[in-house]
Amino acid sequence: MASNQKNTKLNKLLSEWKDGVVYTSPWLSENGYTPDMLFGYKESNWVRSIGRGAYVKAQDEPLWEGAVHALQNQLNFSVHVGGETALELQGVRHNVSPRLKECHLYTPSKRKLPAWFNSYDWEAEIKLHISTMFGEKDLGIKSIELKNSVPVKVSEPERAILELLSHVNSKPKFLKAWYLIEGMMTLRPNVVQRLLKSCKSVKVKRLFLFMAEKNELPWYEKLNVSEIDLGSGKRTIVKSGKLDNKFMITVPEELFCSLFTDVHGS
Numbered sequence: 001m002a003s004n005q006k007n008t009k010l011n012k013l014l015s016e017w018k019d020g021v022v023y024t025s026p027w028l029s030e031n032g033y034t035p036d037m038l039f040g041y042k043e044s045n046w047v048r049s050i051g052r053g054a055y056v057k058a059q060d061e062p063l064w065e066g067a068v069h070a071l072q073n074q075l076n077f078s079v080h081v082g083g084e085t086a087l088e089l090q091g092v093r094h095n096v097s098p099r100l101k102e103c104h105l106y107t108p109s110k111r112k113l114p115a116w117f118n119s120y121d122w123e124a125e126i127k128l129h130i131s132t133m134f135g136e137k138d139l140g141i142k143s144i145e146l147k148n149s150v151p152v153k154v155s156e157p158e159r160a161i162l163e164l165l166s167h168v169n170s171k172p173k174f175l176k177a178w179y180l181i182e183g184m185m186t187l188r189p190n191v192v193q194r195l196l197k198s199c200k201s202v203k204v205k206r207l208f209l210f211m212a213e214k215n216e217l218p219w220y221e222k223l224n225v226s227e228i229d230l231g232s233g234k235r236t237i238v239k240s241g242k243l244d245n246k247f248m249i250t251v252p253e254e255l256f257c258s259l260f261t262d263v264h265g266s
Contacts, residue, residue: 023070177207238250
């Protein structure tokens with residue numbers, strides 16, 4: 001390859017390379033960048049490696065957003081940002097923190113993420129959850145632009161709150177979700193309906209409907225609960241909690257008493 005052609009390819013690569021984005025060997029190879037070329041780029045200090053098969057611009061610091069983008073768009077991993085992280089990124093949160101401390105990723109596959117991703121010290125702590133909670137695995141997921149206009153697939157709020165509820169197994173987690181969901185006034189009932197019908201977790205569906213009803217959220221009345229499979233028997237959400245007879249889940253006793261007082265007076 002002539003020198004000017006090599007320079008053209010390098011210039012094209014660097015001009016399109018967004019700050020914080022990781023480029024992977026398979027993607028680079030598919031786009032005509034050979035191992036010899038990458039070696040030359042490294043020797044000339046244009047790019048640097050952050051692990052086997054992963055590169056960033058030499059003077060750049062990779063972002064977790066840019067790494068997840070690479071997983072999704074270059075390596076075709078079925079993984080997305082969900083749960084609490086997705087809610088925070090879309091402005092749905094109870095407490096506003098100055099920066100993201102954790103990044104919750106969800107995948108239906110047990111396929112391991114690349115070593116370079118797992119070993120790198122990202123600004124946010126990566127928490128990977130293997131979840132097959134939804135029959136339609138891509139339902140309620142969209143692409144949004146994060147730092148440096150990097151597109152990343154994330155759960156929409158309707159899905160993200162259900163993912164968050166899947167981790168509720170204690171009073172503190174219950175109350176955190178409770179205070180979060182009470183402000184979610186604008187969920188789309190048609191999207192909620194589809195997600196609840198697709199959701200395989202009886203616990204999550206009951207917990208979600210309980211919180212929505214008790215908070216009198218405006219979209220709750222538009223749901224057709226009779227179409228949603230809520231299973232049978234009791235579900236223990238909070239140990240030593242009070243049983244809600246409608247949704248057959250245990251909730252923190254002080255919350256139950258507060259709701260009872262609000263409804264019936266004291």
